[in-house]
Amino acid sequence: MMTLAETGLQYPVLAHFLTTGAILFALGMIGFLTRRNLIIVFLCTEMMFQGVVVTLVGLSKYHMNVTGQTFVIFVLTIAACEAALALGLVVLMFRRKRTLDSLSWSQLSG
Amino acid sequence: MIDIMTTLMTLAQAAPEAAKATNVITEHLGNLIPELILLTGGVLCLMTGLGREEGTRKATAWIAGASLLLAIIFIPNIHTITKGFYTKEILDMSGFIKLAACSIGFLLLLVSAAVPDLLPQTKEAEKASKFDPGNIFRGEYFAFFLFSLVGLMLTAGAKDLIWLFLALELTSLPTYVMVASARKNIAAQEAGVKYFFLGALSAAIFLYGFALIYGATGHTDLTEIKNVIAAQNLANGELSGMLITGLVLTILGFCFKIAAFPMHYYAADVYQGASSAVTAFLAFVPKAAGFAALIIILSTVGWIYGPEKNHLPEILEILLWVIAVASMFLGNVLGMIQKSVKRALAYSSVAHSGYMVIGLLVGIPAVASDSAIGNGIAAIIFYLFAYGLASVGSFGILACVRNEKGEEVDSYDEIAGLFKNHKVIAAILALSVFSLLGMPPLMGFLGKIYIFGSAFQAGFIWLVIIAVINSAISGAYYLRIANAAFFGKPAEGITATNTPGRLTGAFIGAVATLVLGFTGGFLVDTASHAAEKPPVLRDDESKDKAAAFDINLEPQAALNKDIYAQ
Numbered sequence: 006m007m008t009l010a011e012t013g014l015q016y017p018v019l020a021h022f023l024t025t026g027a028i029l030f031a032l033g034m035i036g037f038l039t040r041r042n043l044i045i046v047f048l049c050t051e052m053m054f055q056g057v058v059v060t061l062v063g064l065s066k067y068h069m070n071v072t073g074q075t076f077v078i079f080v081l082t083i084a085a086c087e088a089a090l091a092l093g094l095v096v097l098m099f100r101r102k103r104t105l106d107s108l109s110w111s112q113l114s115g
Numbered sequence: 116m117i118d119i120m121t122t123l124m125t126l127a128q129a130a131p132e133a134a135k136a137t138n139v140i141t142e143h144l145g146n147l148i149p150e151l152i153l154l155t156g157g158v159l160c161l162m163t164g165l166g167r168e169e170g171t172r173k174a175t176a177w178i179a180g181a182s183l184l185l186a187i188i189f190i191p192n193i194h195t196i197t198k199g200f201y202t203k204e205i206l207d208m209s210g211f212i213k214l215a216a217c218s219i220g221f222l223l224l225l226v227s228a229a230v231p232d233l234l235p236q237t238k239e240a241e242k243a244s245k246f247d248p249g250n251i252f253r254g255e256y257f258a259f260f261l262f263s264l265v266g267l268m269l270t271a272g273a274k275d276l277i278w279l280f281l282a283l284e285l286t287s288l289p290t291y292v293m294v295a296s297a298r299k300n301i302a303a304q305e306a307g308v309k310y311f312f313l314g315a316l317s318a319a320i321f322l323y324g325f326a327l328i329y330g331a332t333g334h335t336d337l338t339e340i341k342n343v344i345a346a347q348n349l350a351n352g353e354l355s356g357m358l359i360t361g362l363v364l365t366i367l368g369f370c371f372k373i374a375a376f377p378m379h380y381y382a383a384d385v386y387q388g389a390s391s392a393v394t395a396f397l398a399f400v401p402k403a404a405g406f407a408a409l410i411i412i413l414s415t416v417g418w419i420y421g422p423e424k425n426h427l428p429e430i431l432e433i434l435l436w437v438i439a440v441a442s443m444f445l446g447n448v449l450g451m452i453q454k455s456v457k458r459a460l461a462y463s464s465v466a467h468s469g470y471m472v473i474g475l476l477v478g479i480p481a482v483a484s485d486s487a488i489g490n491g492i493a494a495i496i497f498y499l500f501a502y503g504l505a506s507v508g509s510f511g512i513l514a515c516v517r518n519e520k521g522e523e524v525d526s527y528d529e530i531a532g533l534f535k536n537h538k539v540i541a542a543i544l545a546l547s548v549f550s551l552l553g554m555p556p557l558m559g560f561l562g563k564i565y566i567f568g569s570a571f572q573a574g575f576i577w578l579v580i581i582a583v584i585n586s587a588i589s590g591a592y593y594l595r596i597a598n599a600a601f602f603g604k605p606a607e608g609i610t611a612t613n614t615p616g617r618l619t620g621a622f623i624g625a626v627a628t629l630v631l632g633f634t635g636g637f638l639v640d641t642a643s644h645a646a647e648k649p650p651v652l653r654d655d656e657s658k659d660k661a662a663a664f665d666i667n668l669e670p671q672a673a674l675n676k677d678i679y680a681q
Contacts, residue, residue: 023330030323037316046312053319057326064330072335073326076277080322083284087315090291094308101301107312110305113384 022063030056043098043105047091054084146272149186149213150265156182157261164254169241172253176228179257183224183264187217211496211645212271212407219399219503220264224257225620226511227392230297231256233612252296259289260396267400271407274651276325276335279408283321283372286404287314290397298390300522306388313371313381321368327361337651341415345653354416359430365412366434372405374461375468376441383449386461391523392617394457395510398464399503406499409475410492414649418478425480425573435476439578442469443585450592455525459592460509463551466589467502470582471495474566477573479649488568493646497639498562501550504624504631505559508547511621512540519608527595531603537611539618543625545597550628552593553586558628561635 033052040046058077065073095105102109144151156178164175190213231237231253240250266286273279291314295307329335332343348354371378386394413427420428427435446466453459477491488494516524516533524530534541550559563586571579611618631638 026326030319033319034316037312043308043312047315050312050315050319053316054322057319057322060323060326061329064326067330068333070333072277073329076280076325076329076335079277079281083281083318086284086288087318090288090311091315094291094295094304094311097295097304098308101304110308112302112305113309113388 019063019067022059022066026056026058026060026063028056029053029059032056041107043091043095043107046107047088047095051084051088054080146209147269148189149217150268152182152186152189153261153265153268156185157258157265160257160261161254164251164257165248167246172251175253175257176224179261180221180224180228182261183217183221187214187221190214190217207648208407208410208492208496208645208650209268209272211642212403212499213268215496215500215503216264216267216271216400216403219500219507222504222507222511222620222624223392223396223399224260225616225623226395226507226514227256227260227297227390228616229612229614230390230392233614234297235299256293256297259292263287263289263293263396263400267404267407270404270411273408273411274337276329276337276340279337279411280322280325283404283408284318286401287318287372290393290401293393293396294385294389297393298388302388303390304388306385309381309388310385313378317368317371317378319368321365324361324363324365324368327357327364329361331355331358331361337411337415338654341417341651341653344416354428359428362412362416362431363434366409366431366438369405369409369412370438372401372408373468373471374402374465375438375472376445376465377438379442379445379465379468382465383453383458383461386464387455387457387525391457391510391514394461395507395514398460398506398510399499402464402468403499403503406471406475406495410495411650413475413478414492414651417649419481425478427476427478432476435472436578439469439472439476440581442466442472443582444469447585447588447592451588453592454527456527456530456596457510457513457525459596460506460513460551463589463592464506466585467498467551469585470563470566471498471502473570473575473578473582474498476575476578477569479646480573488565489572490643490646491566491569491573492649493639493643494562494565494569496646497565497642500638500642501558501562501628501631504627505547505550507624508543508621508628509551511617511624512544512547515540515611515614515617515621517610517612518606524609527599527603529606529609530596531599532605533600533609534602535605536609539622540611541600543618543621544600546625546629547621548593548596550625550632552590556629557632558635559632561632561639565639 030053033049033056036049036052037046040049058080061073061077061080065071065077098110099105159178159182160175163171163178166172190210231251234252236250237253240247263286266282266284266289269282270279270286273282291307291311294310295304297303328340332340334340334343344354344358347358367377370376371381374382386397389397413431416428416431418425418427420426426432443466446462446464446469450459450462450466453462474491474495477494479490479492513524516530516537518524518529530544533544546557550557553559553563567579567582570582
């Protein structure tokens with residue numbers, strides 16, 4: 006049984022932040038491509054944004070400047086705007102179709 | 116360790132720079148006057164759109180138009196730009212794109228001014244004895260229209276990654292609403308939902324790219340990024356993996372905005388589902404913003420690699436090559452097999468992005484050549500202008516014509532024989548699609564010559580051959596549209612809408628492609644001056660630029676003296 010210090014996980018280094026960010030981003034992307042419920046799909050894009058946020062904060066700490074963290078605040082603002090839009094569109098869709106399945110939108114094709 | 120040292124040194128230098136910061140802010144604000152005018156106009160539209168009197172509400176479109184015209188007047192150095200049409204003045208890319216955004220934006224406004232009026236819920240709300248603000252969205256439509264244009268203009272002037280991100284989102288977010296609400300049918304809402312979700316995905320992808328670029332360089336300021344990239348390239352002889360990954364993700368994310376392979380699949384659905392007036396908007400504004408952003412991001416790397424020092428880094432070059440070729444073939448081949456005119460034009464939009472990506476590969480030659488042809492970036496911004504005018508003409512006409520159910524025409528059968536009853540409309544449509552095709556006297560031809568010629572000079576022979584083949588393929592569906600409109604059997608119940616604005620906008624767009632096809636030389640000159648230097652300069656490069664400006668300001672100062680002497 007290794008102690009925490011031996012695993013090297015005692016102090017989070019840049020690689021940990023980047024890996025966490027990349028995993029969040031990848032999970033979000035996979036979810037976006039496989040899920041069909043529009044709310045879940047939207048939350049997956051949010052997860053991708055959060056992956057970016059973790060990456061930015063880690064890099065900001067690494068570079069010892071606050072630009073990355075400033076960026077994060079703006080990213081969160083835009084994510085909030087997109088959430089508002091997404092919920093509006095989801096409500097619109099539910100009123101018209103009574104379902105949130107993304108495959109029910111298939112009028113346009115060809 | 117070196118990074119830490121540089122950071123500390125930057126911090127040490129920061130104190131005297133704080134004094135400079137105020138000047139920088141004033142300078143920035145001075146450049147942003149047209150954007151501020153449009154933003155103010157947008158907010159005014161939001162208020163008047165809900166006015167108590169009908170006259171106030173109807174004035175909303177006029178306010179939007181007036182603010183666009185006012186913005187053109189206040190574009191920085193507009194005197195230099197208008198003079199630059201004939202003299203060799205230096206101006207920058209953002210000035211050219213702002214001019215294009217405002218002037219084509221005005222045509223787009225003419226085309227879409229009637230969108231809120233034609234909605235059934237607006238008609239009901241206007242007829243009701245007591246005005247119900249919940250059912251009317253005139254204010255929102257014009258405000259979002261202006262906000263999106265502001266986003267495009269801010270993108271063109273971006274100097275920082277954060278700014279670029281916010282500007283691109285400002286371009287996109289209003290368009291999602293415009294698509295979903297400008298037409299009262301379920302197809303428009305489907306298009307809106309699709310557009311929004313894929314847009315959010317692309318935003319996340321290019322944002323991750325931005326984060327990695329920041330990680331590789333430690334800055335979000337584009338000038339600093341360019342400095343660091345140049346220094347890293349000098350030290351290591353190659354670019355770091357993180358930077359390359361970041362750039363690749365950024366380019367892939369931007370492909371959504373320009374509707375290019377591999378993010379092109381939304382284009383047909385969204386362009387078809389949206390109201391035709393909004394489609395005209397989608398075909399120009401996000402695409403221009405995407406190309407402006409691509410030019411800015413690529414110019415941080417610069418076209419200084421390869422054996423002859425005039426190429427992008429190899430990985431980016433391969434990526435852009437694939438994007439260009441795949442977009443051209445997919446766009447033109449899929450466009451050919453469509454039954455809907457709007458879908459065909461949507462795929463043609465994908466193909467046009469492919470042509471323009473060739474210009475990105477060519478880039479800005481290190482030594483400016485004497486001939487106008489040779490600068491890929493100049494070719495792109497000129498082509499955007501040509502494409503914008505032609506797409507205003509073609510989609511504007513589709514917005515003008517209704518079928519017997521009162522819906523916008525979409526299929527080839529419905530536009531068949533337009534010439535018999537609506538001669539002007541058919542002529543405008545034909546002129547626009549011929550310009551898109553690149554018929555000789557028209558502006559589209561000039562744009563294609565410009566792009567293909569610069570690619571030929573830079574040695575992309577295969578790309579030029581592929582592009583010419585693709586232009587020939589695209590003839591199949593463009594000529595089919597013109598053929599249907601002129602020689603088809605007229606369909607029953609086709610009427611033109613009573614919207615003079617739409618016809619005027621489309622008419623100006625189509626006539627401009629003809630006139631500028633003959634007299635567009637000055638625009639070519641302006642474009643090549645605008646793109647003489649990349650939009651992002653290294654510190655040492657910008658000193659050269661300042662020197663160049665000093666030289667160029669002398670005649671201006673002399674001119675001023677003359678004026679004052681009188």
